[in-house]
Amino acid sequence: MEIINTSIQGIPVLAVTGRIDAVTAKELDSAICGIIKEKAATMVLDLKGVDYISSSGLRVLMAAQKSLRPLRCEICLTCLQPMVREVMEATGIAGLFTIHPDRKEAITALLHT
């Protein structure tokens, strides 16, 4: 798994590539926590390159979402691949995130709120 940390017009963007399983979920967790620690802000998680996410990965997303919500921030997801979308919809996690089809739309939507 690879994580690229960028910022587009002040909005933190994490682009993940690879499988998010029990082992790599820890890396994702520290990447997300790193951003939150720096500045609690709404961020975009680009999952274009992720074809698999395990329950450990989903837990990392939920933990971040739960810690950001009281601060009126959230994690926006973009570019969900079929398997990821499927498991997020089956567990009901999809309903707890704002999901945009691509990165550009996510940024546009965030800049207009």
Added chain:
Amino acid sequence: MSIDIDSYLELLQAACVIVLSAYLIIRSRYFAETLDKTPSKKSLLVLALFFGAVSIYGSLMGIRMMQAIASVRDLGPLAGGLFCGPVVGTGAGLIGAAFRLSQGGFTAGPCAVATLAAGLLGGLIQMRTRRFLGVPTLVGLAVLFEVLHMVLTLILARPFPLAMQAVEASMGPMVLANGAGMLVFAIVLSNYLAERRTQAERDRYLADLERERAEREVAAEIQMGFIPKSLPEIPGFSMAAAIRPALEVGGDFYDFPPWEIGQPEAHPGQESLGLAIADTAGKGVPAAIFMAHSRTVVRACISQASGPADALALANRLIEPEAGAGMFLTMFLGSLESDGHLRYANAGHPHSLLFRSGSREVVSLEVTGIALGLSLAGRYEERNTRLLTGDALVLYTDGLSEALNGGGEQYGSDRVRRSIASYAHLPAAEILDGIISDWQAFCSGQPQFDDLTILVVKADQA
């Protein structure tokens, strides 16, 4: 400048003795104690004696260089002081100085003073710095000290012209010999320190591994403690279940919660059996504890609920506030009556399949609400179906469908469905065996990171 073969051999011999003694003492436990900054009195004594002996050897073994005698007498006390502190340095210096005095000669006094000073100075520097100074610094100190030694000789030795002559002849060789000797000591020490660091890292790594292994064992023990020891019996049905904790224990479980309520008046005379399978997000002890907690909550909620959906809704309200760090669990919860009537609700557990013997199709028992612990807003719907003779209910967790083979290919639910269809005519235990052996054939030899949990209920005669 000519040096005959004998001088070379002498030089080589001296070098060998210095290298060997440096190696032996630096790797001794006495020396290790000073590195750990916990030297016992005995260690200090042994080290002082040793470095003192090196000094005596230096006095005895004058090395002929450039037609003069070079002594490495100062090396032992200086190194002892620099490496082990003032006690060892001074001790070694005293020994070396006493021996030099006993040899006599007009430079005996200045040489003895210089040797003692070497130990004292080395020890004082060590006290101030308290760390390894590095090879170049140590060699530089040895060279500087020899210059000091020469100055001392000029000041203290009488008559002055003779002293001047001695200094002129021995200055170069002394500086070279002591510098080289210190180089040997410093390199041996430097290597040893690097080795100790590597060893410390390896020890830490092994300790981490051991801790992880212990944690895995604890997690597996918690998990297994909550798995039913035996399968319930319900007339007309056969049952089979398997749970296999993976490399990283998760929080899978299955359960047959007592199901006394429901609506007995609606189905008088029917026995009812609870069926549950769940997959906790995450790994290790936290997941195992969350699993144990959730299982108890669900069992308690069942006794207060009107049915599976109601039980899940109640359980979700209790689990959500406790679900720290994003914890959640997916769960299929059903109640099966002996006439084959199955009521169920499904909290985000997509791996719930039913083989219909009539159509020979494998259908999904749909998700009817979100996973437990995600949101207080979770709503759960109930579904009803009926297991007819020959039907098989297969509940499993993602350890089955998400396992990878050597080529990185995922097993997938389609293969699970095909397995079920091909073994569904058999009793539950054989369906389970068939599913597992197909799965093993696919991902043979690959380490599995996720728990594998499967529960099969076959309607032999519903």
